Amino acid sequence: MSTNPRDMPRREGAFEREPARRVFASELRECRYQFKEGEDEKSPTFVLLPTGERSNRIFIVGTLTEKSRQGEQNIFYRGRVVDPTGTFFVMAGSYQPEAMQQLARIEPPQFVAVIGKPNLYQKPDGAFMNSVRIESITVVDKDTRDLWVLDAAKQTLDRVDSFNAGTAPDVIKAKEQYPTIDPAVFRRAAYDALAQIKM
Amino acid sequence: MDYSEAAERISRKFSFSGQAVDVKKIEGKLRRLVDEFGVQPQEAERSVTNELNKEFNIPAAGSGGGGRAGSTNEQKKIAEGLPGDWVTIEGKVVALSAPASPSIAQSGIIADESGAIRFVAWAKSNAPAMAEGSWYRIESAVVDEFKGVPNLKIHSGTTIKEIGEDRSLIPTPMPIKDLHTGIGAVRGKVIQEWDASHERMLQSGLLGDETGTIKFVIWKEPGREKLVVGSVYTIFYAQIDEFNGRLSLNLNTATIMQEEGDIPVSGGESEVRGSIVHIAPGSGIIKRCPVEGCNRALSRQNYCPIHEIQPKFVYDLRIKGWLDDGEKTHNILIQRDVVESLTGITLDEAKQIAENNPLGMDEVFLQMRDKVLGRYIICHGREIDGRLLVNECERVKFDASEHAALLNRAGGAS
Numbered sequence: 001m002s003t004n005p006r007d008m009p010r011r012e013g014a015f016e017r018e019p020a021r022r023v024f025a026s027e028l029r030e031c032r033y034q035f036k037e038g039e040d041e042k043s044p045t046f047v048l049l050p051t052g053e054r055s056n057r058i059f060i061v062g063t064l065t066e067k068s069r070q071g072e073q074n075i076f077y078r079g080r081v082v083d084p085t086g087t088f089f090v091m092a093g094s095y096q097p098e099a100m101q102q103l104a105r106i107e108p109p110q111f112v113a114v115i116g117k118p119n120l121y122q123k124p125d126g127a128f129m130n131s132v133r134i135e136s137i138t139v140v141d142k143d144t145r146d147l148w149v150l151d152a153a154k155q156t157l158d159r160v161d162s163f164n165a166g167t168a169p170d171v172i173k174a175k176e177q178y179p180t181i182d183p184a185v186f187r188r189a190a191y192d193a194l195a196q197i198k199m
Numbered sequence: 200m201d202y203s204e205a206a207e208r209i210s211r212k213f214s215f216s217g218q219a220v221d222v223k224k225i226e227g228k229l230r231r232l233v234d235e236f237g238v239q240p241q242e243a244e245r246s247v248t249n250e251l252n253k254e255f256n257i258p259a260a261g262s263g264g265g266g267r268a269g270s271t272n273e274q275k276k277i278a279e280g281l282p283g284d285w286v287t288i289e290g291k292v293v294a295l296s297a298p299a300s301p302s303i304a305q306s307g308i309i310a311d312e313s314g315a316i317r318f319v320a321w322a323k324s325n326a327p328a329m330a331e332g333s334w335y336r337i338e339s340a341v342v343d344e345f346k347g348v349p350n351l352k353i354h355s356g357t358t359i360k361e362i363g364e365d366r367s368l369i370p371t372p373m374p375i376k377d378l379h380t381g382i383g384a385v386r387g388k389v390i391q392e393w394d395a396s397h398e399r400m401l402q403s404g405l406l407g408d409e410t411g412t413i414k415f416v417i418w419k420e421p422g423r424e425k426l427v428v429g430s431v432y433t434i435f436y437a438q439i440d441e442f443n444g445r446l447s448l449n450l451n452t453a454t455i456m457q458e459e460g461d462i463p464v465s466g467g468e469s470e471v472r473g474s475i476v477h478i479a480p481g482s483g484i485i486k487r488c489p490v491e492g493c494n495r496a497l498s499r500q501n502y503c504p505i506h507e508i509q510p511k512f513v514y515d516l517r518i519k520g521w522l523d524d525g526e527k528t529h530n531i532l533i534q535r536d537v538v539e540s541l542t543g544i545t546l547d548e549a550k551q552i553a554e555n556n557p558l559g560m561d562e563v564f565l566q567m568r569d570k571v572l573g574r575y576i577i578c579h580g581r582e583i584d585g586r587l588l589v590n591e592c593e594r595v596k597f598d599a600s601e602h603a604a605l606l607n608r609a610g611g612a613s
Contacts, residue, residue, distance in 0.1 A: 017521055017528040020476050059474055059523060061573065113573020115476045136477070138572040146597050147575045151474075153605050155525050191609035197602060 018044055020059035020115055022152040025086030026189045027051065028058070028130050033177040034120040047118040047130075050178045051159035051186055052171030058132065059115050060088055061140060061148035064108045077103045081114055081132075084149060084193035090114055092134040099134040106139055113140045113148070146197050153190040160187050202229040205244045212248065218255050225251075256339060256356030278314035280342040282349055287338040290315075291368055292329045293436050294452040297420065305329065308382055308436050308452050309337070309351065310368055315382040315436050316342070317452075320353040327359055334364035347441055348380045370435050376410040378448075380441050385413075385448070386433045388464050389426045391581075394494045401425060405581075406432075406448065407464035412581075415448040423451060431458045445584075471531075471587060472577045472595065473524035482519050483564035484549040486512035499560075514553075516546050518567065522578060522587070530586040531578055537592045542570045 033048040046054035060081060067079035076093035077100055092099035099116075106112065116132040123129055160183045163171050206226040213220045225247055232243035251257075275286045293315065295307035305320040305328055318340075320326040329335055338358045340351050353359070370384035378385065390412065391405040401417040402425045415437075417423055426432060437453040439446055481496065488495045488503035489511050495503050496515075503509050518533040518541075539545050544552075549563045556562040575595035580587045 017477075017523075017530075019526055019528050020474075020523045022525050057476075059476060059525070059573075113474070115573070136568075136572055138569050140573050143597055144574055147595055148474075150597075150601060150605060151525065151575070153609060157605070157608055187609055191606065194602065194606045194609060 018056040020057040021049070021053060021055040022148070022155040023049060023055065023058050023060070024152055024156060024186070024189055024193060025060075025062075025081075025083045025088050027085075027156065027186050028088065028118060028132075029086055030178070030181060031118070031120055031130055032128050033173075045117075047120055048170065048174055048177060049159065050174055050181045051156065051183050052163045052168060052174035053159050054170050055118055057115065057135070058118050059113070059148075060132070060152075061111065061113045061145045062088065063145075064106060064110050064112045064137075066108050067103060067106070069104070076100065079103060079108070081112060083152075084196045085189045088114070089129070089131040090116060090134050090137070091131055092137070096134060099136055102137045103134060106137065110139045111142060111145045112137050113144060149193050149197055153194050156186050156190045160184075160190075202226045202233070205229055205240065209244065209248055209251065213251060213255070216255070216257060218251075218257075220251060256354070276313035277309065277311045277316050280316065280349065280351070282342055282344040284342045286340055286342055286351075287336070288340070288351075289334065289336045289362060289364070291334045291364070291366075292331050293368070293454065295329075295331050296452050307331070308438075309335070310370070310382075310436065312368065315370070316349055316351045317345075317382060317438060318351040318353060319345075321355075324353050324355045324357060326353050326357060329359065329361075334362045334366075336360045336362050348438070372433060374410040375406070375408045375413050378413060378439055378446055380439050380446065382436055382452075383439050383448075384433075384435045385437065386431070386458075386462070387413075388431045388462055389415075389428050390464055392428045395492045404428070406434075409463050412464075413446055413448055415450055417450045420451055426450075426455070427457070431460060431462050432456060433458060468579065469582055469587065470577060470579050471522055471524065471529050472575070473522045473529070474573060474575050475520055475571050476523040476528065476573075477521040478564070478568045478572055479519040479521075480564075482517060483567050484546075484553050484560050485515050485517060487515050489513050514546060514550055516544075516549055518542075518571065520571075522576070529578075531580075531589050532586055533578075533589040533592065537589055538567070541576070541592055541594075542567045544570075 027049060030050045031047045034045060035048065036043050036045050044056045046056050049055055060083065062081040062083040065080045065082050067077055069075060069077055074094055076091060079090045081088040081090050092103050114132065114134055114137045116134045119131050119133055121129045162168060163183045203226060206222050206229060209225050210220045210222045228247050229243050232246060233240055275288055277288055277290055280286045290309040290311040293308050293310045295305065298304065298306055302322050303319055304322040304326060307318060308315050309318050337353065340353050340357045343350055343352050372384045372386040375385060375387060387406040387408040389404055390407045393403045395403060399419050401419045401423055403414065403416045405412050406415045433456045434450065435454040438449040440449060486497040486501060488497055488506055488509050490506045493503065493506060495505065497503050497509060497512050501509050501512055516535040516538040518538050520531055522529045522531045533541065535546060544567060552563050552566065553560045577593050577595060578587060578589045579591040580589040
């Protein structure tokens, strides 16, 4: 059972939990800007999605295609979760013991639902790398995957629409941070993802 | 330091209103405050003035009544009395309640056609005891505020006369959403009964009408009876308090009439659709305290915070967690029958798992988590204190028309 304080709802009621954004792999892959709200050590960190929404947590459903155990002293697991648009790199370390145990038990390939925190790294060669630190991962069925594709497509389209309206502070920030990205590509990605669901 | 000037000032003030005061005595009081208690001279003057005001029942300046000279004996309707007013009212004592402290001789509710107000007669006031159901003329009482609720204070300067009135008063019930602190009348249905959170509590629960819901409380007192869940009541003279920003009805002073029939209740019910993103500890199979009216969840060591060790606990199922729609995360609490239908694990099966498995109750938690985490569901329930109490829940089904509409939307506009 969870004794991890990270999993406990802090002072229920008083606190607003960060919602889990629905985002396709092709959009998360483009993130280059990460920021912190507030000075506090515990202030949440956000990744700015190119469609102009901050995200401290994401919810994804896809296929776990591979997983691997790494590290000697500090064991951690890595995995790849694939959605219709690309791949998410997920990981769970000893700071997420429950998530690690969950991931350790799952044998790919399987449909999985992942709730986690997006993280942005810069590799020594300057390339950016987006990964998802797993809070929890469970095996789900194809129906849930299809529902997620609808959900992620709808929310992506909503974000693209408000990006085009162009007034929200995070949209303005996104336009500054991602001057070369045309959000029309995410509309296209949503279409392609939807088209992959067989009727 | 010389206090004679200030004392003179005070004495002059009171001789205006025809009161003779002893200058030497005032001087002594001022000296005591300033020299002994380190009070600022100005503040001391004010405090002595106020003390004398009280002694002579003169409304203190700045308390609201002071500005309106001669308002002392102005007869008012109860509803017109505002905190700070000195009033004379005529009304019927519609409820008496047990005094909360020995310094209170009597407390209760007095009403007229315009409304009702709680009154407190201080023991020091030597006021005659009033009888429930009789009419009185109360002269020179003060309206003040207690816990945000107007309160009629009967002090030593108040005169009370019984008057030979015998009118019946019928308050008009208000829609629940329009209720505010004070004394109010409602007509509503008891839609929920909650576990008593205090041993002095007789009953608490939720009362609803078409406009909303409100919590009610009845404290244990001779002659008080529980309300029946599902019944409709007309309630006069309930005390409406505010606690943590939420209104609550105290029915101990109220006149309660049970009614025949049913009324529609709509308030509070909400629907949330999303995916379950977290199952909190304390979900799955839990043990509850078997003591009548307690029902608290026990710790792993079968320990109830009130009734200590309870080896004869009762099992129950629940899921506490977060339902997330991508924009907002909702705290949800799913009760037993809904947990059973959502997870497909009945209470009996859960008991079996808990008793025959090395992980015990944790195994139930894990199995339930694996069955619901990350799934899309629609929850119906009532939101209380920021948490949705789920009484109905279904899995979201794939909707081909939604799929088609989204394809059009994604392919269309660009």
